[in-house]
Amino acid sequence: MADDEDPKEYRWETGYEKTWEAIKEDDDGFLEASVAEIIQRAKRKRQQNKQVNSKLGMMRHLYVILDCSDAMSAQDLKPTRLLCTLKILENFIEEFFDQNPISQMGIIIMHNKRAEKICDLGGNFRKYIKTVNGLTKTALIGEPSLQNGLELALKSLKLLPSHASREILVIMGSLTTCDPSDINKTISSLKHEGVRCSVVGLAAEVHVCRQLANETGGVYNVILDDSHFKDLLYQQVDPPPAAVCLESSLIKMGFPHQMIVEGTEEPLTMCMCHVDSSEEGSKLTTGGYYCPQCYSKYCELPVECRSCGLTLVSAPHLARSYHHLFPAASYREMEFDNQSLNCFACQKVFLETDKQIYSCSNCEQYFCLDCDIFVHDILHTCPGCATNPTTFQMFQS
């Protein structure tokens, strides 16, 4: 865990400097505090400042339009603009689907004045990561056409139901765009369809990009360096304010389960996603996910059932984000005064050097600093609460 703490990244995490100051002011704590501890404390502080965000806005539909023109071969980002972008994009995709569990994403690339859709809207993040990885060998040729890219995305976003939020994220290396007609027309139809367009520029400010973002309610930024790039891209992980303002409504969904008939072989069947395609994969298979309403079979989730229209999702997929709704109870920091021999969770024996320990406000067990961070950063379940019959269903309210 410790090795992903690239100190460089902390320049962008406000908590770091603040904690540093706090520790400097604290006259006896400063000398003994190790760097690792400073970082841990920064983390703790950030966690505590994190606002409970229960608005996940699940119906996001985002097209990423990626510049694959000649401009992306520049080496101002290491090793090249393209390779650096793909690496950051890969992490972004994973984070996006983690935080927006049943949203959909599509990918379009622009090169040689043309736009090419390399991934349709969908929700399988592994597929997108694979596609992004495959782009490392793309030929970077000619100029991009922003208009063609936007039009291609719009064509597919137009078809979505009205409660879906529609977004485009452009990553633009080139300072020019070569468009077949007036791009202002495209911008006004995007605005008309309520498509929010954000642009991350890799080089310098481009007027048309600023205009696109301003007109459609998106954001436009030009990166300073790779860390800033990552930071800007990650801002797109949180649902945009528009999606947050959407009225909540309850949508009927199915949680497919595999059919289990004890003692019988499952029959070979065709999945609905490949029924009318001739590509590879359109074979008879066993297994898959069955719509609980009409028993159509799909090989991938989430998906909208083609025969009965029910949205099919996997329950654990949704559950990944429930910690936003039900965070673990917070721990109080206190002076160590032999309240307990060891940390309740990891069994670490408390020593003289443990100046502070942490106590859960619900279950009142004592924890070490590392466990406090681990529980609130990753686990999201308090081990003390979860092993106690009177507190295991309590969350921070």
Next chain:
Amino acid sequence: MNFELSSDRVTETSPLDETSLLVIILDTNPGQRILRENPHILTQCTDSVIAFANAHLMQKAQNKLAIMACHSKISEFVYPGPGKPLDIRQVDGQYEVFTLVEKTVKQNLMKVLTSETSTVYTESLLAGAIAMALCYIARILRTKTPGLKINSRILTVTGSSDSASQYMNYMNVFFTAQKQSVVIDVCALDQHLSLLQQGCDITSGLYLRIPQIQGLLQYLLWVFLPEPPVRQKLVLPPPVKVDYRAACFCHRELIDVGYVCSVCLSIFCKFSPICTTCQ
């Protein structure tokens, strides 16, 4: 059930700089049906688990072990356990560590069993025990020698049923285990455990519901002793179909069609005009 084993299994070893950390969670809750009907089964389960744990230690000198008891009101580490290790006099020179495991587990288990007062909660809080195990594993990984690779896994041996009331805690521990590359294995002694089975599936662990408790040690040795990296080479029970139904927030019941809030993703079994979680 038949398990074929390739004959070279015993000689199958991982590289020297790789070790295996096994945390066993033994459900000792007296509320389990099998223990209510026959309390002596606990002795048999404990003996099987200890023998299995020793077999794990015997596989490689550097292998690490922890054993937890999940009781009705508390979950505790019974090995290594609190305080200093027991003072075990060398019995026959070679196997003192095994005697240590047995003595420590039995002594600490006795404390856990006698700590309970009359009221018994029949639901074993296994998700909580797994959460503790994950914190323990995280500490071992934090403090390990750099360069050493530790494959960690958690084996849960239980006769309880799993209930959707722990749904949130289960999902949190499963995703954490997945993120930390901790494998969750489950050996079900009585009922089928659909939530724990999801955990095995999410973390690439093995789920096995054993047909009879008499064969527990054999099943543990055949199925769960091989480390996950070695398992691909063995013929193990075929993967079972996993039931991925959701638990509704209103009654914590498993449902296959429900209503999901478009903003906070809460799941309800009945339609209502507003979401009670986020409104």
